[in-house]
Amino acid sequence: MELLKTVKRRTFWSELVYYVLNIGLAAALLVIAQAFQTPFPALALVVLSKWRIIAVRPRFWWANIQANLVDLTVGIGVVGLMYLPTSVFYFRVALAILYAIWLVVIKPMSKRWQVAMQSLIAIFVGVTALMVVSYEWPVSVVVILMFLIGYSSARHFLHSYDEEQTVLLSAIWGLVFAELGWLSYYWTYSYGKSLFGGVSQVTIILLLFSLVASKAYQSYNKHKAIRFSDISAPVILTIGIILVMLVFLNSVVI
Structure with missing residues (x-):
């Protein structure tokens, strides 16, 4: 019984960390878009968020890259839209919220x-x-x-x-x-x-x-x-x- 409780606790905390990190990524993109005139820091953050692609043996890298292309497309696309000349703060906030929904709700669907x-x-x-x-x-x-x-x-x-x-x-x-x-x-x-x-x-x-x-x-x-x-x-x-x-x-x- 104690083992089952431990597994449940681990699952809860792992899910909590997952939500915090993904929502934090969306929030960080918003902060970077407001603080920097160039999109490269935000693009770098999106790419770095996929570090698990190379956290395996090199022979699996290409397969992992292909599997993550859709997620990268959405992330990079959001950054591109945030840096439009016409993008105002409220528009960027809306994009950050939508991106967070993508990360924590839509992307895990199977x-x-x-x-x-x-x-x-x-x-x-x-x-x-x-x-x-x-x-x-x-x-x-x-x-x-x-x-x-x-x-x-x-x-x-x-x-x-x-x-x-x-x-x-x-x-x-x-x-x-x-x-x-x-x-x-x-x-x-x-x-x-x-x-x-x-x-x-x-x-x-x-x-x-x-x-x-x-x-x-x-x-x-x-x-x-x-x-x-x-x-x-x-x-x-x-x-x-x-x-x-x-x-x-x-x-x-x-």
């Missing part, structure tokens, strides 16, 4: 629909931040980072299904992101500049494409064929939203 949600969040935060900060960057850098966002989000989703062709399918999805990233570098529209500095059109398109692709994969995984009844709703939604954006909303340019 059900398949929750993993899919995590991938979509990483796409939204990562692509949004990249599009608003990269207007003076070389196009090659944007294309490479878009590939990594697409690859990591697809790998994260497919990993929950134990897919044998995870690397190949993730790389294909990364190429889709890279192609659209290249196009959006030269032709980008955004909506609601008061929100995240403007949500780019390509962010919305990639979210919709990813939703359709995830439903198609789920249908194939279950039935060994893609049933139109399983993907009809997201396909119609995607076509409708893209048509509305292209025909009626192409008026705000980044």
